[in-house]
Amino acid sequence: MERCGTVTAAARSLHLTPSAVSQQVRQLGKELGVTLLEPQGRRVRLSAAARSLLAHADAIEERWRRAEAELHDVGADGPSGTLRLAGFPTAVCTLLSPAAVRLRTEAPRLTVRLREADPLESFDLIFAGEADVAVVEATRDAPPLTDTRFDQRALLDDPFDLVVSTDHELGAEPEASLPDLAAETWILGMPGSPCREHVLTACSRAGFTPEVTHQAQDWSLVGALVGDGHGIALVPRSVRLPGQEGIVRVRLAEAPPARRFLTLTARGAREHPAVRAALTVLDDLAGANAATE
Incomplete structure (x- = not known):
């Protein structure tokens, strides 16, 4: 419940019914002589005693894994x-x-x-x-x-590179400066994605908000859109763009964003x-x- 947020979510992860989980938690509290669940509006939350018990359980689990590692240690x-x-x-x-x-x-x-x-x-x-x-x-x-x-x-750390089409004026340049890209049209990841946040933060620090014309989550699709001239993109250096003809990676002159x-x-x-x-x-x-x- 601590990780899942609610009894229902915890029950779903354990493939049990919420009532079964609640009953087991209350039974454990009864055996220990403490209250583990306390009301919070129409729901319940873990009590201070329950959180203390979880801390001990995490410590026991860690010690058990260390013991298991020692028992399974191997030679040549x-x-x-x-x-x-x-x-x-x-x-x-x-x-x-x-x-x-x-x-x-x-x-x-x-x-x-x-x-x-x-x-x-x-x-x-x-x-x-x-x-x-x-x-x-x-x-x-x-x-x-x-x-x-x-x-x-x-x-x-995985830095981002600029990706442009081969006929873009920056395609033949060894590097590009992010502030000079303010007037470009951009291809970004979907809202809420970490890579989109990295790009938006980098552009903000460079003094502009990018004009987003297209959005795509799949990197191969991003490469295809760039190759077809729909805009430019920042792509992590570790991402492979196989078979994407018509695109060029260009390093940024300043410290690039990185994941x-x-x-x-x-x-x-x-x-x-x-x-x-x-x-x-x-x-x-x-x-x-x-x-x-």
Whole structure:
């Protein structure tokens, strides 16, 4: 309920009825001799005792994962078992899929499974124990770094480049200055998307509000619209635009906006041999990507 917000949402995530969840929580409170749910208008909320209990539960869960990691520590043969990786499409293409290829050689006894998931869904998967490692983008809607259920650490910063059509006057230039783009027509992501917020913030700092002519979420579609001359766009450097003829990437003269990638695990799970192997490979890949920029 702390994570889901309401008893109904918590019940849905557990595949139970709201009444069953409420009954179990009240029964637990009865056994402990404390009140765990208290009324708040027409709903209920967690009491101070319930929040204290959750903090202890998170600490116990972390200690258990650390103990499990020690018990599964391995020698020269490397880790074994199944490792579940999750991430949004760009993270899968540029980091998680290459990581799985390397682990196939470096940890042959390990079976790696990949799953596409947007950042907020990745938190749910980690919390539910349905993924072991995720690569997420830092967003305002995500749980804070101080959330004791998760271990979030910076992996890499992904700067944005200007993308224009080949016949655009900037297509032959080595770089472009963002303030000089105020009169252009723009292609932006959908409202509420993190990348759209990055672009709007960068344009605001450059002293203008972009004229948005088209909106698209899929990067291949953004590339196609730019190539057809519908406008310009800022696209993260890690995004591949395969098969998009008629477009050119141009670096920005000033410090570009950037999105931050984070590795995400459950608190206490990083020392598990399989998880540790994956994080080591991801760090290497992130370093290699940064070195080529």
